[in-house]
Amino acid sequence: MDLANRVKTITPSSTLAITAKAKDLKSQGYDVIGLGAGEPDFNTPTYIMNAAKKSMDDGMTKYTPAGGVPELKQAIMSKLKTDNDLTYTTDQIIVSTGAKHALYTLFQVLLNTGDEVIVPSPYWVSYPEQVKLAGGKPVYVNALEQSDFKVTPEELEEAITSKTKAVIINSPSNPTGMMYNKEELERLGEICLKHGILIVSDEIYEKLIYTHDAHVSIGALSHPLKEQTVVINGLSKSHAMTGWRIGYAAGPSYIIKAMSTLASHSTSNPTSIAQYAALAAYKTDEDASKMMKKAFAERLDVLYDLIVNIPGITCVKPKGAFYLFPNVEEAIAMNGFEHTDEWVTALLEEEKVALVPGSGFGSPGNVRLSYAASIESLKEAAKRIKRFVVNHQS
Template sequence: MELANRVLALTPSTTLAITAKAKELKEQGEDVIGLGAGEPDFNTPQHILDAAVRSMNEGHTKYTPSAGLPALKQAIIKKFETDQGIIYKPNEIIVGNGAKHALYTLFQVLLNDGDEVIIPAPYWVSYPEQVKLAGGVPVYIEGVEENQFKVTPEQLLRLITKKTKAVIINSPSNPTGVLYTADELLELGKVCLEKNILIVSDEIYEKLVYGEYKHVSIAQLSAELKGQTIVINGVSKSHSMTGWRIGYAAGNKLIIEAMTNLASHSTSNPTTTAQYAAIAAYNGPQGPVEEMRQAFGKRLEVIYDKLISIPGFTCVKPQGAFYLYPNVKHAAEMTGFSHVDDFVEALLVEAKVAVIPGSGFGTPDNIRLSYATSLELLEKAVERIHQFVIEKSNSVNN
């Protein structure tokens, strides 16, 4: 039986091969340290767990509206007003089964065959695949390390064609952890307004920002930009609720209505219990969110300095999220590998450290390390990487 062309065109996930190999080694009794996790290593806060149990005991186990519970929409509206000063109406919000599902639904209702979506690289691995699944064409802008991987208005303008439908902005970024400033967003926004390009603003790491930096949503910069932007967000990263699968989109009511219609025929509604948990996440105490943010910030300060001391490693210091994205091309060459993917595989097999190759994010000279694990394991992992590079380099040069 032949499979549909839409799935045959998908690029296999580079993270799955590493994850599968790491799991295989662990099952064989190997002491593998995994730095691939894209989720906080904290449990969901207790008041959220309690709210979920309470909702089930109170009988809230039935269907909800396809776009989400009205109470959850109100909690999201309140969050936008409090955090960004943006006012949305209920018909401008749709709750989905995670931010990934919200993005998928958006591209399904937005794109026709051949429509182009501009995606800055490095990018989250699912952006281009979701665009392709909707019949669209991913068009990549290269964010260079010298500019903290951030793209410029001039780059964006050069790539816009008659087929361009949207551009994705992910701030803070997965995988780089970099953050766009208000001025940078304003300049990118001017291009989008001039060319009538929809802005898809993925803000899932909004709450995880460190030091003196501050998250800014492009939608808060002007009424015109708000009208031109679909904001994607959720509770997965901010409240350590990755498995609950609650995310949402906010923006133009016609787009949101189309997304709601599609959702009614695909998922019916987000999981009822998880929606009640998300209400508690936004309406309840935010102390646990700040505790996680501070913990990640402390890990970053310790691990970053250790990482850049490894020969052949250079790394833009992240301002948000929980990833480090070093360029390791020179380290790979020093250790006898012509491709970083081979360096990553050897790192796993010989040093017992699992990281994600940058080829899956559109920049093959990099690797992604998550610091969403204990400081003890992080220090041990970085020490193993350092030792691996030194020993391999000595072996190659002798």
């Protein structure tokens, strides 16, 4: 029996693929340094885990409303008001099974066959695949390294057609770590308002910024922009809760209502226990991201200095998230490889360092390195990468 056409166009996640290969080598006894995974290497804070245990003891193990328990929605509303100067009501919030599922559900209720979504490149691997699964068409706008991987208003407007339904803005970005400032968002917002385009603002890395630049949520810039924006966020990165799968979307009530209806027929509801864990995460005064942010900032400085001193590799220093996205085109040519995927595979096989090829992010001349690892591991990884590049010089 043949598979549905909609799944035949999906490209497997390059991040999960390289992580799986690294784990396989590790299981064979090799000393593998994995810099491919997109998650903090810290455990979930104890107070959050204790809240989950208490919720089980209290019997909070039943079905919840499809869009999330009211208490968590209230906590999310408070968070958005305090951190982002955004005011929402409960009917404008949906809790989802991770931020990824919030995006998936949004595109499912938003897109008809042939609708276009502008996807700035480099992009997170799942954006275009989710658009395609909803019957839409991803339209890529290449953001140049010279512009710090940021799309200009002119480039955005040039990509807009009569079929454009939405644009994705991911700041701070996966995989580049870049972020838009207020003025840049205002100019992009003007274009979106002019053409009536929905803004999908993915802000999952907002708590992990290592400069004095402030995170700005585009919906907070004006009421018209808020009415034309869906904010996507969650606790995976900010509270080291990747496995708990709690994310959320905030936006116009008619969109959120449609997302909740769809969720009621797919997931029923996010896991009840994880929701109460998330509630504890947002209701405490403890800043779970503070310790991680300090550690990531130190690792960034160490790894960046080591990577840019490797022959044939250049890199724009990121401001947020926990990735480097260096350009390795010169190193690949110098080493005699045809493309990045081949270079990354050889690096893993020979030096046991796992990176993610940029092809999965729409930027085949780059690789993504996660610095969600110990400084010792990062130093050793850089040492091995440099050895690999030098040994393969032709």
